[in-house]
Amino acid sequence: MEETMDLKKIIEEFIIKEICPKIGLDIQGIQDDEPLIDSGILDSLGILELLSYLDEELKLDISSDDLKKENFMDIKTICAWIEKQVGEVKRG
Secondary structure (H helix, E strand, O other), rough: OHHHHHHHHHHHHHHHHHHHHHHOOOOOOOOOOOOOOOOOOOOHHHHHHHHHHHHHHOOOOOOHHHHEEEEEEOHHHHHHHHHHHHHHHHHO
């Protein structure tokens, strides 16, 4: 459970510090279930930046099939997607 909390914090901090300033948002925190795309926090460029960061930090093997809006709806969904990816790597 601690690993999930750390992952949520990593994602939240990256979005707040790297993505939000580029789109003119000044926010202090993001709820786990806040709609990132619908609220305008993440757009297609933001998703690519986040994927690039996660790839560097977590060494994820990301395919074009993973670039689905439903994988990036909120922080909780992103964490579940990453945990699934990591689980597949460990099993593979």
